[in-house]
Amino acid sequence: MTADRSGPAFSVDHIPFSTHGSWFGISPVVAEKTYAEDLHLVSHQNGMHAVLRLVPLDPATGDRAETQVEATPGLLTWTGADGRVDLAYETPDTVRLRGAGLPLRISAAAGTLTPFSGTYFYRDPVDGAHTFTSYETGRRYRITVLSGTVVEVSGSQALGAGDRGLTVTAESDGSWEVAVEELDSARRPYRPSAAFGQVMEAARRSFAEFADAVAPWRSDDTPAAELAAYVLWSATVRPAGLVTRPGVLMSKHWMDKVWSWDHCFNALALAPGCPELAWDQFHLPFDHQDETGALPDSVTHSEVLYNFVKPPIHGWALGHLRARLTEPLDPAQLAQAYDRLTRWTDFWLTARRAPGTVLPHYQHGNDSGWDNATTFDPGRLAVTADLTATLILQLDELARLAGELGFAEDARRRTETADVLQAALLDELWDGERFLSRPAHGGDLAPSASLLDLMPIVLGDRLPAKVHDRLAERIEAHLTAYGLATEHPGSPHYESDGYWRGPIWAPATVLVEDGLRRAGHVRLADEISARFRALCETSGFAENFDALTGEGLRDRAYTWTASSYLMLARDHRQRRAEAGTAAAAAADTTAA
Numbered sequence: 001m002t003a004d005r006s007g008p009a010f011s012v013d014h015i016p017f018s019t020h021g022s023w024f025g026i027s028p029v030v031a032e033k034t035y036a037e038d039l040h041l042v043s044h045q046n047g048m049h050a051v052l053r054l055v056p057l058d059p060a061t062g063d064r065a066e067t068q069v070e071a072t073p074g075l076l077t078w079t080g081a082d083g084r085v086d087l088a089y090e091t092p093d094t095v096r097l098r099g100a101g102l103p104l105r106i107s108a109a110a111g112t113l114t115p116f117s118g119t120y121f122y123r124d125p126v127d128g129a130h131t132f133t134s135y136e137t138g139r140r141y142r143i144t145v146l147s148g149t150v151v152e153v154s155g156s157q158a159l160g161a162g163d164r165g166l167t168v169t170a171e172s173d174g175s176w177e178v179a180v181e182e183l184d185s186a187r188r189p190y191r192p193s194a195a196f197g198q199v200m201e202a203a204r205r206s207f208a209e210f211a212d213a214v215a216p217w218r219s220d221d222t223p224a225a226e227l228a229a230y231v232l233w234s235a236t237v238r239p240a241g242l243v244t245r246p247g248v249l250m251s252k253h254w255m256d257k258v259w260s261w262d263h264c265f266n267a268l269a270l271a272p273g274c275p276e277l278a279w280d281q282f283h284l285p286f287d288h289q290d291e292t293g294a295l296p297d298s299v300t301h302s303e304v305l306y307n308f309v310k311p312p313i314h315g316w317a318l319g320h321l322r323a324r325l326t327e328p329l330d331p332a333q334l335a336q337a338y339d340r341l342t343r344w345t346d347f348w349l350t351a352r353r354a355p356g357t358v359l360p361h362y363q364h365g366n367d368s369g370w371d372n373a374t375t376f377d378p379g380r381l382a383v384t385a386d387l388t389a390t391l392i393l394q395l396d397e398l399a400r401l402a403g404e405l406g407f408a409e410d411a412r413r414r415t416e417t418a419d420v421l422q423a424a425l426l427d428e429l430w431d432g433e434r435f436l437s438r439p440a441h442g443g444d445l446a447p448s449a450s451l452l453d454l455m456p457i458v459l460g461d462r463l464p465a466k467v468h469d470r471l472a473e474r475i476e477a478h479l480t481a482y483g484l485a486t487e488h489p490g491s492p493h494y495e496s497d498g499y500w501r502g503p504i505w506a507p508a509t510v511l512v513e514d515g516l517r518r519a520g521h522v523r524l525a526d527e528i529s530a531r532f533r534a535l536c537e538t539s540g541f542a543e544n545f546d547a548l549t550g551e552g553l554r555d556r557a558y559t560w561t562a563s564s565y566l567m568l569a570r571d572h573r574q575r576r577a578e579a580g581t582a583a584a585a586a587a588d589t590t591a592a
Contacts, residue, residue, distance in 0.1 A: 007073035007207055008227045012039065014540055014556040015227075016252040017076045018234040019203060020210065021092035023301070024182055025234070025252040026054070026076055030109065032254040033554075039069065039078075040109055041095075041141070043182060044249065044256040045241065046302045049136040050109040051119065052180070056085050056102040057167065065102055073230050074204030078102070088200040090179070090193060092238055096146075098177040098196050100170065103151070106143055106180070107165025108132055113158070121164035122157050127189035130156075130166050140183050144190040148176020207233055213273035215566060222569045224537040228562035231541050232266065235559045236277070241301040244287040245280040248559050249300075255543065255555040260285040260295040260310040261369050262560045264317035265507060269563030271324035272570070279333070282314075282321060286340045292351055293343030297366070308366040311387060312348055313511070314341060315394025316458065320514075331405075338401040345394050348387075349417070354440060358424040359383050360391060361440035365500075369507070370452050373486065373500040374493045378446040379439035386455035388425045392418045393458060422462065433470060449491035450500070451478050451508055458511050460518025468519040475512060476524055483532045484509055485547035496546050497553050503544035504535065506564035513568065529568045536565040 016025030030050035083101015108119035155164030218225035267281035395418035402411035436445040483504040542552030
């Protein structure tokens with residue numbers, strides 16, 4: 001199915017306007033939960049930094065014009081009573097702007113220049129371009145006027161506080177056009193590669209091709225699929241700094257990192273249609289694996305953090321990734337995955353098992369990805385059931401890989417370790433009704449009302465039936481009209497916007513849905529999938545959602561949410577198609 005002419009419309013208050021490969025976007029969101037009145041060029045090199053303010057002006061007064069902003073994948077438009085301004089990406093580091101009827105003010109977002117911060121502004125004597133240099137991003141922003149007139153320049157070469165920028169307006173033909181580039185130190189004078197209309201069409205076509213690759217199955221029954229594809233497409237950056245390969249950031253708002261479990265869900269959504277990009281997503285954190293085998297907590301342009309880790313869902317993810325890829329992994333890819341997954345698994349079996357214990361532990365809720373879940377209230381250093389469950393799945397995947405690579409003894413050893421862990425999990429943390437947790441230094445077992453305690457459902461039919469049946473009952477009790485609440489709504493610790501103490505999250509939804517389905521709880525899995533898909537279709541792709549109202553919370557352009565929608569929608573359509581084929585075959589058999 002081909003995208004329509006313009007692609008899905010969206011609000012830049014929720015989703016930044018950007019393009020595949022770019023490190024900057026156009027957005028009013030200039031910091032965490034901070035919305036400016038005007039749109040800004042916001043870069044994610046060296047962190048999230050608003051660099052340039054873009055303000056259409058009233059042609060009569062020179063004041064800020066009242067405009068309406070509209071966005072589709074290929075075009076951003078300000079429309080006012082006297083005219084309009086259009087913006088489109090020519091390349092990942094260059095945008096073109098053109099205007100008719102409305103002048104445009106381009107100014108530094110930072111009001112003060114110090115020896116260590118802010119934005120310096122000057123006109124380059126080489127090519128006449130107006131250039132901003134940002135201490136925060138360490139990059140330059142070059143403005144080349146293609147048509148029109150610069151009618152005001154302020155703050156050129158100025159130090160200290162003050163306004164820095166230029167205003168461009170139309171000449172006698174009634175229009176103007178400029179190019180804005182993000183660059184390092186220098187490059188040749190800018191020359192346009194195509195007319196503005198061609199630039200806009202090329203951007204639209206680039207997105208349409210991506211949407212056709214990742215969601216060729218989309219239809220009126222999956223109304224959010226194209227927008228989900230745009231969230232992924234626009235949040236992808238080129239290799240730069242510490243991002244070693246093309247990477248999908250969690251967002252081009254303030255959650256502008258790759259965390260070492262979020263990337264798995266993006267890889268899975270991309271696998272059927274963009275296998276190389278999917279493989280890059282799976283491996284990006286592994287490129288920074290340390291000498292102990294640990295993955296970093298997160299990776300971004302200029303920072304790799306190791307003070308926490310993330311849960312070992314990577315064996316689970318690799319198994320699903322291989323099932324979704326259209327071509328099998330080659331021997332070199334299998335060997336690389338086996339080596340990296342082995343080191344990551346052994347980290348948990350050595351660095352995270354206290355002497356004399358079988359079960360591994362987290363050092364903080366952040367290690368689990370469920371930062372402030374109530375499971376960790378009795379003690380931050382905790383032995384929890386979800387950790388052992390995902391580690392068992394990782395060992396199972398390692399055993400399969402070892403067998404394929406001809407390492408029979410390694411395969412046997414990994415399977416034995418997985419079985420020992422599962423026996424200890426059931427013996428030490430299962431009380432016959434639920435899984436409990438305990439402090440890593442020793443202490444009493446403790447229950448909680450967190451969905452985290454039910455996450456061993458990821459083991460599916462590896463669990464005894466009586467265990468997964470009871471888990472399914474308890475999981476259903478967390479199911480609201482919108483999806484799975486991460487803290488039971490009846491809990492005294494439930495918080496509507498409490499991060500992992502109530503809101504609905506995409507990764508928990510996907511992991512639970514998959515585990516239930518493999519354990520044979522198909523009705524419940526179908527219901528969880530349907531409610532989450534409906535939630536995204538109504539409330540977008542927020543970081544998380546209010547479990548009782550469905551309202552999107554926190555960062556509103558989160559890629560693992562979009563990826564989870566794409567995965568669940570694709571799988572639902574595929575099951576429905578298979579059921580239809582089976583029914584037709586049965587009817588033919590009966591008729592014969």
